[in-house]
Amino acid sequence: MCAKPNRLSDFWKELKRRRVVHVITLYASAAFVIIELINNLAEPLHLPAGLDTIVIIILAVGFPLAAVLGWIYDLTPAGIERTKPADESTGEPHRKVPNAWKIATYISFGMIAGLIVLNIFTGPTKIHAGDIDSLVILPFENLTGDDQLEHMVDGMHSLLIGDMGRISGLRVIGRTSSRIYQEAQMTATDIAREANVDALVEATVMCLGDTVCMQFRLIKANSDEELLWVGDYSEDKSQVLNMYNRVMKEIATEVMVELTDSEEIYLAKDRAADREVIDAYIRSYMYWGNLSKEGFDQAETYLTGAIEKDPEWAPLYGAMAMVWGGRLQMGMVENDFGRAQLYVNLSKANELDPDFTDSHFIGGIIAIWTDWDWDTGEKELLQALAVNPNHVFARIYYAHLLMILQRMDEALIQAKVAMELDPVDPLVLALYATVLKGAGQHQSSLEFVEKALTIDPGHPFVKGQLGRALYNAGEYEKNLQLTQNNLTNLLDEGRVPDLVSIYKINGKQAAYEEVTRMYELCMKRNDYSSMAMAKHYYRSGAYSKALDMFEKAYAEHNPNLPYFGTGTRFEALHDSARFLAILDRMNLPHPE
Numbered sequence: 205m206c207a208k209p210n211r212l213s214d215f216w217k218e219l220k221r222r223r224v225v226h227v228i229t230l231y232a233s234a235a236f237v238i239i240e241l242i243n244n245l246a247e248p249l250h251l252p253a254g255l256d257t258i259v260i261i262i263l264a265v266g267f268p269l270a271a272v273l274g275w276i277y278d279l280t281p282a283g284i285e286r287t288k289p290a291d292e293s294t295g296e297p298h299r300k301v302p303n304a305w306k307i308a309t310y311i312s313f314g315m316i317a318g319l320i321v322l323n324i325f326t327g328p329t330k331i332h333a334g335d336i337d338s339l340v341i342l343p344f345e346n347l348t349g350d351d352q353l354e355h356m357v358d359g360m361h362s363l364l365i366g367d368m369g370r371i372s373g374l375r376v377i378g379r380t381s382s383r384i385y386q387e388a389q390m391t392a393t394d395i396a397r398e399a400n401v402d403a404l405v406e407a408t409v410m411c412l413g414d415t416v417c418m419q420f421r422l423i424k425a426n427s428d429e430e431l432l433w434v435g436d437y438s439e440d441k442s443q444v445l446n447m448y449n450r451v452m453k454e455i456a457t458e459v460m461v462e463l464t465d466s467e468e469i470y471l472a473k474d475r476a477a478d479r480e481v482i483d484a485y486i487r488s489y490m491y492w493g494n495l496s497k498e499g500f501d502q503a504e505t506y507l508t509g510a511i512e513k514d515p516e517w518a519p520l521y522g523a524m525a526m527v528w529g530g531r532l533q534m535g536m537v538e539n540d541f542g543r544a545q546l547y548v549n550l551s552k553a554n555e556l557d558p559d560f561t562d563s564h565f566i567g568g569i570i571a572i573w574t575d576w577d578w579d580t581g582e583k584e585l586l587q588a589l590a591v592n593p594n595h596v597f598a599r600i601y602y603a604h605l606l607m608i609l610q611r612m613d614e615a616l617i618q619a620k621v622a623m624e625l626d627p628v629d630p631l632v633l634a635l636y637a638t639v640l641k642g643a644g645q646h647q648s649s650l651e652f653v654e655k656a657l658t659i660d661p662g663h664p665f666v667k668g669q670l671g672r673a674l675y676n677a678g679e680y681e682k683n684l685q686l687t688q689n690n691l692t693n694l695l696d697e698g699r700v701p702d703l704v705s706i707y708k709i710n711g712k713q714a715a716y717e718e719v720t721r722m723y724e725l726c727m728k729r730n731d732y733s734s735m736a737m738a739k740h741y742y743r744s745g746a747y748s749k750a751l752d753m754f755e756k757a758y759a760e761h762n763p764n765l766p767y768f769g770t771g772t773r774f775e776a777l778h779d780s781a782r783f784l785a786i787l788d789r790m791n792l793p794h795p796e
């Protein structure tokens with residue numbers, strides 16, 4: 205019973221006699237010191253990334269080797285000698301631990317204690333590559349004392365988010381979602397948790413005239429809300445975009461995000477412009493993203509004035525191309541005229557700046573919804589995402605293209621990423637709901653449309669999606685009530701019957717036949733959209749007339765026609781030869 209403990213006891217004595225315990229202790233101490241030195245010196249000495257991992261692997265492999273060598277050899281006053289077996293050393297006087305062992309041990313423990321004290325008292329923990337890979341840029345604080353500059357400050361905030369999104373190593377929360385934290389009574393940690401990010405950027409605008417004075421602060425989202433970096437800038441307004449380049453580079457350096465060659469080139473580019481031109485460009489930035497007529501008109505007014513002032517600055521033409529692209533997409537202008545205006549501005553932007561930031565995004569939008577060139581559209585949007593992986597609208601419109609091409613699994617993935625980048629933007633939510641509708645998730649689609657409307661009840665695009673979402677979710681009474689309200693605005697109030705009563709008494713078919721009759725009057729009076737009319741004919745069961753409208757939409761090159769083969773919206777026509785022939789002419793796959 206006692207033999208096993210005796211063998212263990214004898215083995216332990218032999219380890220101590222051969223000084224293997226000393227070797228292991230010194231090796232572990234030295235390994236700790238080496239690892240800590242690398243961690244503390246990696247940033248100031250610009251040591252290669254991953255060096256600490258390589259060193260740990262080498263030290264781990266060396267540990268058993270050191271133990272074996274410690275068993276075989278010993279450090280004696282006469283030097284390194286082979287350790288005699290226990291039976292050969294019997295009767296020899298007990299050997300004292302050589303001074304060299306003692307000195308080495310004391311030095312190791314001293315260095316360990318010193319490094320521990322250094323880590324405790326020299327400030328916050330060092331940031332390592334990968335610790336911070338996402339951030340939210342909070343709304344800028346306007347301390348200029350001039351409330352009329354609030355819109356300009358908002359535009360500057362949006363512009364920095366767009367620029368920062370080009371850094372591929374960072375996930376940057378979109379403009380609308382970041383703006384919900386305007387004057388929010390929340391700690392930085394709580395904001396970061398809600399936004400699902402690692403860090404926050406705060407900015408204060410102290411002056412905004414011919415000179416722009418700003419302070420930027422980078423805060424790590426931990427319990428201490430650690431301030432990682434502060435940058436104070438005072439620049440001529442003409443240099444604002446160059447100032448942003450420096451801010452982005454400082455933040456990337458601080459969080460140890462390695463910039464790509466193309467990102468380095470972009471951040472080194474001179475983006476200076478006339479003060480008034482910069483002013484108009486920034487102000488226009490807030491308008492052309494909401495897809496409303498008023499927004500497009502206001503943005504065009506700012507940009508037209510800026511182009512008159514400086515006709516050689518590429519970003520102005522790029523922004524103007526976005527305005528015309530949005531008008532085309534929303535059917536606000538005649539197709540040929542809108543396309544001509546878009547191409548003129550896009551060509552000018554590329555002529556002045558071959559590396560124009562949004563050329564691929566605009567090119568993709570044109571290729572898909574104007575030219576119906578799916579291959580080119582996909583290549584352009586993928587290139588846009590390569591340049592700016594945080595480009596919310598390149599991401600969500602790519603999801604729409606994938607849906608049009610019947611690649612629903614991919615579409616849902618891309619749409620979800622876009623929604624996570626800007627989860628409270630009403631337009632993004634409505635576009636995400638459209639993808640859910642294409643996937644047959646009608647109840648979820650309705651929920652996202654309703655969420656978007658709680659954020660912005662007057663958003664024109666979102667309001668247009670509500671009726672479709674209600675119908676597809678089977679909420680016919682609510683859909684008919686909404687339809688009745690819309691018809692009342694289009695026709696004389698006395699001409700619109702009680703659609704809900706018709707539904708309750710005579711059923712769904714009769715109600716939507718009456719809806720169709722009303723919209724036929726609208727079509728005669730207001731040149732009602734052929735795509736919209738096709739929807740009403742389909743709902744009333746007039747399939748042949750619905751197909752007539754689709755063929756008319758094809759002849760008109762209607763930008764919304766590519767969606768007609770997606771999901772279950774026109775499912776009863778999926779076997780129709782006329783329906784499939786239109787898809788074939790558009791080079792689109794048939795519905796599954």
